[in-house]
Amino acid sequence: MHRDLLPALSRAPRRRLPRGLPRAPSRDLRRDLYAALAAALLVLAAVLVGRAIQHRDGSLRVNWPPLLADWHPHVGPGTPAALAVAAGVVAYGPALAARLPWRPLLLAVWATGSAWTWSLALVDGWYRGVAEQLTTRSEYLRSVGRFHDIPYALRDFTHHILIDSPDNWPAHVAGHPPGATLTFVLLDRIGLGGGGWAGAFVITVGTTGAVAVLVALRALADEELARRAAPFLALAPAAVWVGTSVDGYFAAVAAWALALLALAVTGHRPRWTSRTFGLASGLFFGLAAYLSYGLTLFALIAAAVLLLGRARTRPLPLVLAGLAVVPVVFTALGFNWWEAYRLLVTRYHQGSGGVRPYGYWVWANLAGTAIIVGPATAAGLRRTGATLLRRDRTSAGRLALLVAAALLALLVADLSGMSKAETERIWLPFALWLLPAGAFLTVPRAWLAGQAVLALLVNHLLLTGW
Numbered sequence: 001m002h003r004d005l006l007p008a009l010s011r012a013p014r015r016r017l018p019r020g021l022p023r024a025p026s027r028d029l030r031r032d033l034y035a036a037l038a039a040a041l042l043v044l045a046a047v048l049v050g051r052a053i054q055h056r057d058g059s060l061r062v063n064w065p066p067l068l069a070d071w072h073p074h075v076g077p078g079t080p081a082a083l084a085v086a087a088g089v090v091a092y093g094p095a096l097a098a099r100l101p102w103r104p105l106l107l108a109v110w111a112t113g114s115a116w117t118w119s120l121a122l123v124d125g126w127y128r129g130v131a132e133q134l135t136t137r138s139e140y141l142r143s144v145g146r147f148h149d150i151p152y153a154l155r156d157f158t159h160h161i162l163i164d165s166p167d168n169w170p171a172h173v174a175g176h177p178p179g180a181t182l183t184f185v186l187l188d189r190i191g192l193g194g195g196g197w198a199g200a201f202v203i204t205v206g207t208t209g210a211v212a213v214l215v216a217l218r219a220l221a222d223e224e225l226a227r228r229a230a231p232f233l234a235l236a237p238a239a240v241w242v243g244t245s246v247d248g249y250f251a252a253v254a255a256w257a258l259a260l261l262a263l264a265v266t267g268h269r270p271r272w273t274s275r276t277f278g279l280a281s282g283l284f285f286g287l288a289a290y291l292s293y294g295l296t297l298f299a300l301i302a303a304a305v306l307l308l309g310r311a312r313t314r315p316l317p318l319v320l321a322g323l324a325v326v327p328v329v330f331t332a333l334g335f336n337w338w339e340a341y342r343l344l345v346t347r348y349h350q351g352s353g354g355v356r357p358y359g360y361w362v363w364a365n366l367a368g369t370a371i372i373v374g375p376a377t378a379a380g381l382r383r384t385g386a387t388l389l390r391r392d393r394t395s396a397g398r399l400a401l402l403v404a405a406a407l408l409a410l411l412v413a414d415l416s417g418m419s420k421a422e423t424e425r426i427w428l429p430f431a432l433w434l435l436p437a438g439a440f441l442t443v444p445r446a447w448l449a450g451q452a453v454l455a456l457l458v459n460h461l462l463l464t465g466w
Helices: 005-010 025-057 079-099 102-124 126-131 140-147 150-160 179-189 195-206 209-220 223-234 246-265 271-289 293-308 316-332 337-350 358-389 395-415 424-431 435-440 444-461
Strands: 069-071 462-464
Touching: 025 358, 079 102, 079 223, 079 444, 102 126, 102 195, 102 209, 102 223, 102 444, 126 195, 140 150, 140 179, 140 195, 150 337, 179 195, 179 246, 195 246, 209 223, 209 246, 209 293, 209 395, 209 435, 223 358, 223 395, 223 435, 223 444, 246 271, 246 293, 246 316, 246 424, 271 293, 271 316, 293 395, 293 424, 316 337, 358 395, 358 424, 358 435, 358 444, 395 424, 395 435, 444 462
Parallel strands: none
Antiparallel strands: 069 462
């Protein structure tokens, strides 16, 4: 790189803040720090209270609450790369996000997020960090061989959900619609079987979720705010769990459903283009519902997208048509979504769900989410709330409404009681839509450094279970 370009890139871009963003930096910054401190105290309380409960009776079923992890300080082959990616994004991320053309920016965010996720996963080494993550006894790959006859497996799926049923499914297979397992069955059919290919698939697809969020932000708010959010999406602590848990893949599918919906209901595009986006959005929403039952809560975020794009409703019939395709196919093949969910609720209480205390997890889940999204998002959520209270009608208010809808969906999932037998990975689909709150922050490089430090500490001090 030319030596005269480095100083220019290292300086924060001199541009006006988007309309609606606060301009009282010292007071707002103090409040941002208070919000980040409150999140840190919540995490500390979850750790201390959780360790006491786990030591007393073991009912939390995790060794380092609120995370599924073990204390294990270590370094690995991914450590140098992780440090390099973090330093690069902190030093140059905001400036490059402001100056790159839009499409190269999207590619840069995906490439940076991929490098960040891969490097964090490889801190634990290839086998422990990637290849063996999806091959444990509770994971999907253990059941790939039972889908040699896919129509029969779908018809028979509900007969193996309960713990006391013959040949019951592993926990993750039973806990999700069969679309999740079928993903890896199809990968195996095309010659990409095994944990290594599965891990690579999850990371590659999962890291595209950040691109989908940026596409939606540009359509629903404005490009300036999307650019400000870009570094926070690329350098999220959530990358620790995107590589490698299947929920990163789920998060990306749901994110593209919302992004395509945003493109369908906004802008001045030809009618056929909007309808194509609408049909594709419906297909992705239908797929999401057959990957994870919890993704049905994305209807709340979709409602916010429709509200923000209220000027364009003509694509909606095609959205609904696309939404029906996947359910019709699975139902025709013999899988009953509602029956499977009913049986899952029973199995949930047969297993850890019947042991783990709701009184702890209902707030400790939020502490786990705070770790996933990082201190910058905690501060950004404070500004999100302030923006909503001002009834801001600018692009900042539109972004705040979208983030608030994601937070509402997460809270509903938490209060449902169907999340206390789960851990941090299940919040990835919702957390992805909280990260853009970083666009509200001043001094972005300092906040990005905080995000990077948190992710690096978690990945090097703990041996995470996902």
